[in-house]
Amino acid sequence: MNNMARIYFNSPCSNSNGNKMPPVWRWILLAVIIIVALSIFLPLPHIFSFHKSHAAEHLQELHYGIVIDCGSSGSRVFVYFWPTHSGNPRDLLDIQQLLDDSGKAVVKKVSPGLSSFEDNPGAASDHIKELLLYAQKYIPANKYPETVLYVLATAGMRMLPESAQRAILLDLRNDIKKDFSFIAPENHFEVISGKQEGVYAWIAINYVLGRFSHSSAGSDSSAAPVELVHSVEGETAVTHTRKRTVGIIDMGGGSVQIAFEVTDLRHSKDIPRSLLSEFNLGCQESDIEHTYQVYVTTFLGYGANSARERYEDMLIQQSESQTRGVFPLRDVCLPAGMKQSSKNDNGETHDFVGLGDYEACKRAVEPLMNLTVPCSKKPCSLNGVYQPHIDLSSEFYGFSEFWYSAEDVFGIGGPYSYEEYQSKAKEFCSTSWEVLSGRYKQNLYPKADDHRFRFQCFKSAWMSQVFHKGLSFPTTYRKFTSAQLVNGKDVGWTLGALIYKTRFLPLRDVEKLTEQLQVSSNWRHSYSLDVSFMLMACCFVVLTAIVVYMKWLKCCPRRADLSRVPSMSYFMTDQDQIEQGLQFTKGQGFIL
Numbered sequence: 001m002n003n004m005a006r007i008y009f010n011s012p013c014s015n016s017n018g019n020k021m022p023p024v025w026r027w028i029l030l031a032v033i034i035i036v037a038l039s040i041f042l043p044l045p046h047i048f049s050f051h052k053s054h055a056a057e058h059l060q061e062l063h064y065g066i067v068i069d070c071g072s073s074g075s076r077v078f079v080y081f082w083p084t085h086s087g088n089p090r091d092l093l094d095i096q097q098l099l100d101d102s103g104k105a106v107v108k109k110v111s112p113g114l115s116s117f118e119d120n121p122g123a124a125s126d127h128i129k130e131l132l133l134y135a136q137k138y139i140p141a142n143k144y145p146e147t148v149l150y151v152l153a154t155a156g157m158r159m160l161p162e163s164a165q166r167a168i169l170l171d172l173r174n175d176i177k178k179d180f181s182f183i184a185p186e187n188h189f190e191v192i193s194g195k196q197e198g199v200y201a202w203i204a205i206n207y208v209l210g211r212f213s214h215s216s217a218g219s220d221s222s223a224a225p226v227e228l229v230h231s232v233e234g235e236t237a238v239t240h241t242r243k244r245t246v247g248i249i250d251m252g253g254g255s256v257q258i259a260f261e262v263t264d265l266r267h268s269k270d271i272p273r274s275l276l277s278e279f280n281l282g283c284q285e286s287d288i289e290h291t292y293q294v295y296v297t298t299f300l301g302y303g304a305n306s307a308r309e310r311y312e313d314m315l316i317q318q319s320e321s322q323t324r325g326v327f328p329l330r331d332v333c334l335p336a337g338m339k340q341s342s343k344n345d346n347g348e349t350h351d352f353v354g355l356g357d358y359e360a361c362k363r364a365v366e367p368l369m370n371l372t373v374p375c376s377k378k379p380c381s382l383n384g385v386y387q388p389h390i391d392l393s394s395e396f397y398g399f400s401e402f403w404y405s406a407e408d409v410f411g412i413g414g415p416y417s418y419e420e421y422q423s424k425a426k427e428f429c430s431t432s433w434e435v436l437s438g439r440y441k442q443n444l445y446p447k448a449d450d451h452r453f454r455f456q457c458f459k460s461a462w463m464s465q466v467f468h469k470g471l472s473f474p475t476t477y478r479k480f481t482s483a484q485l486v487n488g489k490d491v492g493w494t495l496g497a498l499i500y501k502t503r504f505l506p507l508r509d510v511e512k513l514t515e516q517l518q519v520s521s522n523w524r525h526s527y528s529l530d531v532s533f534m535l536m537a538c539c540f541v542v543l544t545a546i547v548v549y550m551k552w553l554k555c556c557p558r559r560a561d562l563s564r565v566p567s568m569s570y571f572m573t574d575q576d577q578i579e580q581g582l583q584f585t586k587g588q589g590f591i592l
């Protein structure tokens with residue numbers, strides 16, 4: 001006690017005047033005012049931040065989808081993901097391809113194609129399971145039950161008799177659900193039509209290029225030219241503007257698809273309904289902004305591998321009629337000196353020897369395009385099928401064979417130039433097989449597998465003829481790009497299939513957002529009432545406090561008097577006094 005200083009707080013009113021407002025009440029009054037003020041202003045940011053963080057959490061939740069493309073040359077699995085939809089009906093789902101830790105797309109291919117299980121359909125599911133086991137490693141296990149799975153087969157399966165298709169699909173439907181918990185009802189396993197395949201490829205590229213986006217945001221999308229679209233709403237013709245879409249040509253192993261938007265109803269009237277596809281990518285029924293009319297057609301048997309088979313059959317037939325079966329057959333579409341043995345559908349083996357003549361090859365494959373088939377309505381493309389005039393100011397993208405044929409061996413994938421392509425192809429075909437195979441062994445063509453390399457000469461001639469002679473693109477056309485990835489994203493038709501098949505998913509989020517907006521506007525209304533009430537209460541409390549304080553002041557001594565009264569006293573030891581040199585009387589306080 002001796003060595004310590006004690007501090008006393010003396011109220012100015014705690015004198016001997018008989019105070020009517022004890023200090024404790026003053027503090028209570030102050031506390032009430034502070035509490036009332038805090039209760040009004042503190043919840044605002046808190047409530048808003050709660051709403052914001054809740055919404056952010058909701059949007060960050062990821063959803064997954066798996067699509068397996070069962071093509072004629074093999075089956076390939078793709079994994080996609082998307083965050084919860086924004087709830088804005090103008091937005092489509094933001095579907096992205098899943099990448100692994102090294103930034104590579106999660107994709108796996110198994111060969112041969114699903115159609116090769118024609119005689120053993122019970123083994124088809126094992127083939128697909130291998131792909132699913134791979135894909136599911138990249139998806140969080142708790143998401144399996146809400147992950148959608150589509151197994152979609154194309155040209156290879158289309159070429160099988162229906163009974164064989166059914167047997168294979170049945171095996172998949174029965175077996176896959178036993179081992180995997182993905183969402184995969186029966187209709188998620190199907191053989192899609194060529195038209196669907198074309199439309200899906202068209203959707204995929206336009207989606208990735210941002211051509212379906214109706215906002216001006218996004219670098220590529222904002223650079224897209226604007227198109228006037230004439231359509232009909234009810235009885236009236238309307239015109240609206242939106243981004244110009246690009247056309248596609250997709251050449252697989254078995255079939256070829258071409259699809260492009262028809263933006264003028266006057267032209268679409270000329271197009272047979274079977275060649276026109278109208279669809280709405282929006283989640284709401286009368287969504288004109290997302291409704292597109294696309295000319296789409298498919299040519300089964302016009303894919304590069306099927307065309308090669310037809311070509312070999314044609315050579316065999318010609319040789320049988322002309323040379324009475326002299327073998328090996330001389331083949332202008334194989335590199336000079338290359339020998340090739342092929343088995344036909346009857347199990348017969350035929351030998352071919354390459355002559356390496358690219359121009360002669362182009363002429364030789366022409367009859368396979370069936371350009372002389374009567375054309376009931378002009379103009380026609382392959383096989384007598386009507387094709388409206390193509391607007392050459394619009395862009396086209398070429399997929400699959402168009403990409404592999406240009407890129408794998410020639411290294412010129414991307415913007416297409418007729419002259420460059422022809423010169424590369426001519427040079428390749430005419431180079432002797434001995435030289436070419438030497439280069440191949442030195443790994444100078446790392447992207448090309450053995451099959452691609454052997455048939456590159458044929459495939460490049462076929463691709464060129466289909467593009468220019470069959471589909472009538474002039475050799476001067478400069479707006480064609482072969483592509484596999486665009487903006488780093490895979491633009492295969494599987495992405496388009498998922499976009500199309502999940503187009504109604506946002507509906508739930510659109511409804512949820514509308515409800516939330518409703519609730520939040522109600523909440524804001526009731527909250528503003530609360531705030532008004534609280535403010536009035538606060539004013540009342542403050543006014544009362546002022547009145548009480550004024551009354552209390554009257555009972556207090558004047559400030560001048562108070563100045564003589566010690567407000568805070570130190571009680572110090574003798575030692576303290578000496579050390580601080582203060583004038584101090586023992587036991588008496590001093591004014592601070």
Ligand SMILES: Nc1nc2c(ncn2[C@@H]2O[C@H](COP(=O)(O)OP(=O)(O)OP(=O)(O)O)[C@@H](O)[C@H]2O)c(=O)[nH]1
Nearest residue numbers: 071072073074154155156252253254255303400404
């Ligand atoms: N370099 C390379 N070539 C490929 C690849 N995938 C397929 N090809 C080749 O491209 C050709 C066409 O293959 P896809 O585009 O997969 O066609 P598909 O799905 O088998 O055929 P469709 O059933 O007609 O759609 C095949 O003959 C293959 O030789 C690949 O990943 N890399």
